[in-house]
Amino acid sequence: xxxxxxxxxxxxxxxxxxxxxxxxxxxxxxxxxxxxxxxxxxxxxxxxxxxxxxxxxxxxxxxxxxxxxxxxxxxxxxxxxxxxxxxxxxxxxxxxxxxxxxxxxxxxxxxxxxxxxxxxxxxxxxxxxxxxxxxxxxxxxxxxxxxxxxxxxxxxxxxxxxxxxxxxxxxxxxxxxxxxxxxxxxxxxxxxxxxxxxxxxxxxxxxxxxxxxxxxxxxxxxxxxxxxxxxxxxxxxxxxxxxxxxxxxxxxxxxxxxxxxxxxxxxxxxxxxxxxxxxxxxxxxxxxxxxxxxxxxxxxxxxxxxxxxxxxxxxxxxxxxxxxxxxxxxxxxxxxxxxxxxxxxxxxxxxxxxxxxxxxxxx
Numbered sequence: 067x068x069x070x071x072x073x074x075x076x077x078x079x080x081x082x083x084x085x086x087x088x089x090x091x092x093x094x095x096x097x098x099x100x101x102x103x104x105x106x107x108x109x110x111x112x113x114x115x116x117x118x119x120x121x122x123x124x125x126x127x128x129x130x131x132x133x134x135x136x137x138x139x140x141x142x143x144x145x146x147x148x149x150x151x152x153x154x155x156x157x158x159x160x161x162x163x164x165x166x167x168x169x170x171x172x173x174x175x176x177x178x179x180x181x182x183x184x185x186x187x188x189x190x191x192x193x194x195x196x197x198x199x200x201x202x203x204x205x206x207x208x209x210x211x212x213x214x215x216x217x218x219x220x221x222x223x224x225x226x227x228x229x230x231x232x233x234x235x236x237x238x239x240x241x242x243x244x245x246x247x248x249x250x251x252x253x254x255x256x257x258x259x260x261x262x263x264x265x266x267x268x269x270x271x272x273x274x275x276x277x278x279x280x281x282x283x284x285x286x287x288x289x290x291x292x293x294x295x296x297x298x299x300x301x302x303x304x305x306x307x308x309x310x311x312x313x314x315x316x317x318x319x320x321x322x323x324x325x326x327x328x329x330x331x332x333x334x335x336x337x338x339x340x341x342x343x344x345x346x347x348x349x350x351x352x353x354x355x356x357x358x359x360x361x362x363x364x365x366x367x368x369x370x371x372x373x374x375x376x377x378x379x380x381x382x383x384x385x386x387x388x389x390x391x392x393x394x395x396x397x398x399x400x401x402x403x404x405x406x407x408x409x410x411x412x413x414x415x416x417x418x419x420x421x422x423x424x425x426x427x428x429x
Contacts, residue, residue, distance in 0.1 A: 075181070
């Protein structure tokens with residue numbers, strides 16, 4: 067479970083530098099290919115990892131500020147587009163003869179709306195997460211959905227272009243058609259800043275997951291090492307950063323599809339564990355308890371599970387290969403940790419891990 071969650075997070079992290087450079091290259095075409103692009107991606111990953119090292123408070127406040135800046139051009143574009151909207155365009159089923167890429171559609175849709183449970187790895191850094199998370203999550207989900215739907219309705223209603231032109235970064239082109247070059251540049255800058263904020267948030271989740279797994283005795287104690295100056299899990303930052311550099315050179319579609327596949331595996335395990343825990347220990351005290359009975363919870367979990375299985379069925383060969391190799395690597399890693407613990411080759415926080423797993427069954 068920990069390996070699947072961590073690997074899906076790392077692959078997800080790798081998508082954001084690619085997205086960021088993808089928008090920057092529209093202003094600086096030299097970054098479209100070759101060594102300049104490679105250097106730009108690696109440099110972005112290393113600089114953003116260092117910012118993460120400086121502390122979770124910086125990441126949190128920076129994410130809020132970057133979110134406001136990145137949303138502002140989209141809000142302005144929606145307002146300017148209102149007089150140009152033709153509602154009949156919303157009823158279009160696509161241009162005749164243009165093949166629909168359902169694989170890319172479902173993977174992009176899922177990728178844009180998943181990973182909400184990753185916030186759980188930061189619960190130890192939050193004051194009263196049992197009260198804060200149930201309030202913050204619905205607000206964040208609502209803002210996220212609106213930030214996707216409103217610009218989409220504005221652009222599809224106000225702009226009439228060949229369907230083939232719709233691709234990664236088309237909102238910037240649409241902004242130029244709706245308002246002019248100035249809004250296109252502003253939106254490209256906002257989109258790049260948005261990718262930076264998402265990268266920082268996801269990297270924080272990955273690093274604190276490694277910290278938590280070490281504190282539970284799943285990984286050697288070394289992985290729980292924190293910085294003396296900033297109290298951040300520097301080992302937990304270095305590991306996903308190194309893996310991100312390797313994964314970031316895959317195609318964007320393969321990146322998000324692989325992240326979705328491994329995440330789907332972990333979510334199926336997470337849902338089944340959740341239902342089993344509620345069935346076996348219904349009266350156990352929890353930081354937060356979903357107010358539903360078991361039969362309704364089964365239906366509640368079945369709906370997303372169907373979608374998870376669909377994503378796995380339509381995956382490409384590349385995704386199956388990447389996900390299979392990473393899962394095999396995770397199993398080998400588990401066996402290696404078992405041998406190290408058995409022969410006392412590394413120090414593990416066994417006693418504290420047993421106590422933590424007993425006191426927090428839903429972690």
